[in-house]
Amino acid sequence: MSKSDRAKEPRPQTSGPLGIGLIGTKFMGRAHSTAWGKAAQFFDLKRQPVLQAVAGRNSDETTAFAAKWGWSSATTNWKSLLTNDAVELVDVSTPNHLHAQMAIACLEAGKHVACEKPLAGTLADAKLMVLAARAARKKGVQTFVWFNYRRCPAVALAHRLVKEGRLGRIFHVRASYLQDWGGPDTPLLWRFQSDLAGSGAHGDLNAHIIDMARFITGDEITEVVGAIEETFIKEREFIAHSADEASGKGAKVLKSSSLPSGKKSGKSTVDDAVLFLARFKQGAIASFEASRLATGNQNRNNIEINGEKGSIKFDFERMNELQWWDHTLDPKLRGWNRIMCTDATHPYASHYWPAAHPIGYEHGFISQAADTCAVVAGGSSIVPLPDFEDAFKTQCVLEAALRSARERRPVPLRELDKF
Numbered sequence: 001m002s003k004s005d006r007a008k009e010p011r012p013q014t015s016g017p018l019g020i021g022l023i024g025t026k027f028m029g030r031a032h033s034t035a036w037g038k039a040a041q042f043f044d045l046k047r048q049p050v051l052q053a054v055a056g057r058n059s060d061e062t063t064a065f066a067a068k069w070g071w072s073s074a075t076t077n078w079k080s081l082l083t084n085d086a087v088e089l090v091d092v093s094t095p096n097h098l099h100a101q102m103a104i105a106c107l108e109a110g111k112h113v114a115c116e117k118p119l120a121g122t123l124a125d126a127k128l129m130v131l132a133a134r135a136a137r138k139k140g141v142q143t144f145v146w147f148n149y150r151r152c153p154a155v156a157l158a159h160r161l162v163k164e165g166r167l168g169r170i171f172h173v174r175a176s177y178l179q180d181w182g183g184p185d186t187p188l189l190w191r192f193q194s195d196l197a198g199s200g201a202h203g204d205l206n207a208h209i210i211d212m213a214r215f216i217t218g219d220e221i222t223e224v225v226g227a228i229e230e231t232f233i234k235e236r237e238f239i240a241h242s243a244d245e246a247s248g249k250g251a252k253v254l255k256s257s258s259l260p261s262g263k264k265s266g267k268s269t270v271d272d273a274v275l276f277l278a279r280f281k282q283g284a285i286a287s288f289e290a291s292r293l294a295t296g297n298q299n300r301n302n303i304e305i306n307g308e309k310g311s312i313k314f315d316f317e318r319m320n321e322l323q324w325w326d327h328t329l330d331p332k333l334r335g336w337n338r339i340m341c342t343d344a345t346h347p348y349a350s351h352y353w354p355a356a357h358p359i360g361y362e363h364g365f366i367s368q369a370a371d372t373c374a375v376v377a378g379g380s381s382i383v384p385l386p387d388f389e390d391a392f393k394t395q396c397v398l399e400a401a402l403r404s405a406r407e408r409r410p411v412p413l414r415e416l417d418k419f
């Protein structure tokens with residue numbers, strides 16, 4: 001959007017409460033409820049979030065969720081948020097196939113939208129979401145995507161170090177997001193069904209590290225050179241409602257008597273792992289790997305970037321630390337430095353505890369909720385927040401990698417980002 005188009009947008013409301021509506025009450029529903037509930041405790045916000053209404057599917061569960069997590073009302077009809085005047089921003093925390101229909105309806109109703117990642121299950125849905133976001137933007141309605149790892153202080157610091165030129169020219173990006181919960185005992189959750197999830201480890205995990213690589217380097221991927229997609233576990237046990245309330249590895253497998261037509265298992269229609277190689281616009285080369293079967297790697301969101309003047313490494317399993325190699329030092333002094341990113345000079349850290357007191361998983365979400373409130377109030381975020389346009393670039397890389405794996409060819413990004 002041009003500067004003059006932005007100038008024509010209606011002025012944002014800069015004070016007063018900001019009514020939030022949430023759709024989804026499980027893993028991300030809980031993470032985001034914490035975030036909206038705590039943002040104004042840790043950050044000074046001109047517009048403080050108010051937990052107005054939560055939408056789920058099961059009436060008793062949603063009512064209990066609202067009481068537990070501090071929401072004023074509960075509904076089993078998410079569309080009621082569209083006409084709820086107390087709700088100004090809707091948080092979409094549902095499975096990927098629902099992102100487009102929910103986000104677009106909310107934008108058309110004039111609500112800001114904070115949507116979970118990946119932006120959508122499919123590139124076609126993602127395009128529709130971008131078009132809706134562009135139309136909404138002209139009316140001052142904004143979009144956000146929960147790429148929460150940008151707000152780990154160590155990742156935000158890496159972004160700043162690159163921006164300050166401390167890595168110099170970047171040669172390598174080496175990113176992997178490895179988990180190991182997707183073994184044969186894990187049932188056929190929505191995460192293993194392509195009509196609900198779009199893809200498997202790829203959209204779930206590669207989406208995060210593509211976003212982190214783009215965010216830290218400030219550069220864009222121009223080509224996926226090659227890729228491998230693999231589904232190791234072809235069949236998984238049914239659960240009662242595989243698109244329903246079960247989530248993560250704790251899902252219960254029900255007795256075979258309650259399963260559809262006596263069948264015990266169904267086909268997994270997504271990848272368990274995707275690896276790909278890519279090129280960045282400014283010349284860096286990159287590798288990405290996502291897996292749910294990388295035994296021994298529990299939540300290993302890893303990125304290493306090597307530049308002419310220095311390198312950084314981040315591993316989410318040690319999320320408070322950034323490893324830094326300063327190549328400008330006298331060779332006898334060079335070595336990996338472990339920076340504990342808890343000092344007041346580190347991004348976000350001063351909002352939490354005194355120096356040297358680490359933070360946890362939920363703090364990335366709290367920081368994102370706070371930044372979102374600041375931007376809705378016409379201010380700015382501490383480090384850039386992804387909107388639908390931004391998340392669409394990540395979606396295009398996801399799609400390019402899948403095409404590259406399936407068609408066994410390099411895929412230039414310009415093939416995908418046309419409307």
Ligand SMILES: NC(=O)c1ccc[n+]([C@@H]2O[C@H](COP(=O)([O-])OP(=O)(O)OC[C@H]3O[C@@H](n4cnc5c(N)ncnc54)[C@H](O)[C@@H]3O)[C@@H](O)[C@H]2O)c1
Nearest residue numbers: 024025026027028029056057093094095096116117118247
């Ligand atoms: N940012 C992150 O790190 C992160 C982590 C996990 C999941 N996610 C993303 O968050 C989204 C949700 O994932 P999750 O792990 O919370 O899934 P989940 O299965 O734990 O929860 C999904 C929720 O959506 C609700 N839901 C489904 N259909 C609905 C409907 N029609 N109306 C209202 N509610 C409905 C379910 O009832 C459930 O409460 C996904 O897009 C996922 O990719 C992001």
